[in-house]
Amino acid sequence: MTSTETRADRFVRELTVLKIPDPAAGRAALWLRAGAALMTIGVVLGVCAYFISHNTSDPLVQNDALTLGLAAVAGSVVGSALFLRYSLTGFLRYWMARQSYDVELLADRLLERELRHDPTGTDAAPR
Amino acid sequence: MSALLELRGIRAAHERITVLHGVDLDVAAGQVVALLGPNGAGKTTTLRVAAGVHPAESGQLVLGGRDMTGADPRDLARAGVCLIPEGRGVFPNLSVRDNLLMMTFTGRSREEIEEFAFARFPVLAKRAGQAAGTLSGGEQQMLALARGLATDPAVLLLDELSMGLAPLVVGRLYEQVGEIARQGVAVLVVEQFAAAVLDICDHAAVLVRGRVERRGHPDGGLRAELSALYLGSST
Numbered sequence: 001m002t003s004t005e006t007r008a009d010r011f012v013r014e015l016t017v018l019k020i021p022d023p024a025a026g027r028a029a030l031w032l033r034a035g036a037a038l039m040t041i042g043v044v045l046g047v048c049a050y051f052i053s054h055n056t057s058d059p060l061v062q063n064d065a066l067t068l069g070l071a072a073v074a075g076s077v078v079g080s081a082l083f084l085r086y087s088l089t090g091f092l093r094y095w096m097a098r099q100s101y102d103v104e105l106l107a108d109r110l111l112e113r114e115l116r117h118d119p120t121g122t123d124a125a126p127r
Numbered sequence: 128m129s130a131l132l133e134l135r136g137i138r139a140a141h142e143r144i145t146v147l148h149g150v151d152l153d154v155a156a157g158q159v160v161a162l163l164g165p166n167g168a169g170k171t172t173t174l175r176v177a178a179g180v181h182p183a184e185s186g187q188l189v190l191g192g193r194d195m196t197g198a199d200p201r202d203l204a205r206a207g208v209c210l211i212p213e214g215r216g217v218f219p220n221l222s223v224r225d226n227l228l229m230m231t232f233t234g235r236s237r238e239e240i241e242e243f244a245f246a247r248f249p250v251l252a253k254r255a256g257q258a259a260g261t262l263s264g265g266e267q268q269m270l271a272l273a274r275g276l277a278t279d280p281a282v283l284l285l286d287e288l289s290m291g292l293a294p295l296v297v298g299r300l301y302e303q304v305g306e307i308a309r310q311g312v313a314v315l316v317v318e319q320f321a322a323a324v325l326d327i328c329d330h331a332a333v334l335v336r337g338r339v340e341r342r343g344h345p346d347g348g349l350r351a352e353l354s355a356l357y358l359g360s361s362t
Contacts, residue, residue, distance in 0.1 A: 007311045008131055008156035011207045011281030012191035018206055097232065104228075 028086050035082025042076025045069070129192065130155050131313040132177060132208075132282050137186035139169075139176050146172050148337040149186065154282070154313040159305060161324040161345070162317045163353065164334035170317040171213060173334065174284050177315060178210035179203040190282065207281035213290060215271045219260025223251050226259050226270055230277035244273035247303065265296035272303065283307060285316045289323060297323045321353055 005013075049069030053062045130153035139147040146169045154160045162170050175181035176188065179200035188196045195203065204210075217226050227240050245252035248269040254262055259270055268288060275283060285304065289297040297320075305327040308314045318324045325331060325345040332342040333353060343349055 006156065007207070007279070007281050008191075008313070011131060012193075014206050015191045015193050015195070018202060101229070 031082055032086040035079045035084075035086060038075050038079025039083055040079075042072045042074075042079055045072035046076065048072075130189075131191055132315060133187070133189035134173065134177060135187040135189060137173065137176055137188070138184045139172050139181055140184055141172070145184070146337050147176070147183075150334070150337070150339055152177075152315070152332060152339070154315050156281070156311050156313050157308055158330065159308045159314040159316060159324075159328040161321070161328040161331040162315060162334055163321045163324070163331055164319070166319060168334040169337040170319070170334055171286055174210065174286050174315065174317050177282075178208055178284055180210065204278070207279065208284070209275045209278050209280035209282065210284040211271050211275045211286065211288075213286040215264075215267045217259040217267055217270050217274065220258060222256050222258055223262070223270055224255045226274060227277065230274050233278050235277060235279075240277045244270075244277065247276070248273055263296075264291050265293070265300065268292065268296075268300055269303075272300070276307065280312055283312050283314045285314065287317060287319060289318060289320050294323065298326075301327045321350075325350060 046069050049065045049072060052068070053065035056062060056065075132152075132154040134150055134152040137147050137150040138145060150169070150173055152160065152162065152173070162173060164170050172181055176183050179188065179195070179198055179202075183196060186196070187194055188198075190203070190206070190208065200208075218229065221229070224241070227244055228237050230240050231237055241255075245255075250266055251269060251273060254266060259267060262270065283304075288300055288304070292300070301323050304314060304316065308327075316324050316328065321331075328345050330342065331345045331349055332339045333349075334340070341349065341352055
């Protein structure tokens with residue numbers, strides 16, 4: 001960067017080096033919906049599998065129901081993970097920012113208290 | 128002077144209703160461009176498309192000569208596109224100082240941000256410990272501007288800066304906007320009430336029902352046509 005570079009020059013330069021992901025690859029909304037759908041379908045299939053296995057004495061059908069139930073649980077877990085990944089990231093990002101802010105504020109207050117510490121010992125601040 | 132921000136044939140919709148029908152706009156570094164028009168013309172949507180927060184159905188968003196259509200708004204913000212939305216965009220429960228402190232995510236120190244903000248808007252220094260929600264409308268808008276400027280923007284997008292403010296305050300705010308542009312920032316201002324912004328802008332475009340009906344220098348001719356366009360009559 002040269003000292004004569006204007007903000008506009010820097011903007012253009014930064015845009016050229018900025019790695020912009022392909023917008024078509026960003027399918028966050030699709031993944032969010034897929035996650036929610038998988039989670040719901042998993043739960044419904046799990047319940048269905050339970051009733052299928054209870055309404056028959058045929059061990060083959062019960063085995064099928066067992067397989068269906070396990071697949072449903074697996075699908076539901078994957079769906080939940082997808083849903084959490086694409087729904088909570090924004091919230092967690094702000095939560096982390098808030099945590100950083102609080103820690104910085106606490107550090108500032110402790111430092112301030114340290115600087116204003118009363119040498120007579122009447123200051124009850126933790127050391 | 129080449130444009131930092133270009134909108135080329137932008138079409139955009141809310142749900143299934145198309146609100147922009149091929150909007151073209153250019154803003155060069157150091158320029159203030161006013162986008163005027165009546166309520167519901169599509170001004171805010173245009174601004175949101177420029178910031179990358181509203182997807183365009185077709186057309187191109189070109190920044191610094193590079194096609195950035197569909198780019199993540201966070202990438203655009205990181206590069207230097209700053210949108211100050213309608214409604215001021217401050218944290219009402221935090222103090223002025225804490226609102227400014229939130230902008231340290233940009234990598235600038237708190238001292239640097241406060242020094243810059245308080246020098247530009249001295250009234251904020253007097254209100255530093257006061258909750259932002261208790262400031263007057265003009266002071267909140269100053270705080271929003273100060274927060275936006277803390278990001279060191281190359282392209283500044285302002286939505287309805289004058290909303291709910293007294294004309295005198297609006298005039299002062301637009302003086303600051305002119306000053307910001309003179310430092311090389313490309314400024315696109317959306318306004319419903321044209322008088323104040325026409326005094327400081329280099330170009331103006333009038334948007335009516337999602338189409339730019341008129342554009343040019345903010346001379347007497349444009350001012351005269353504005354009322355007709357707002358009222359929907361033909362001149």
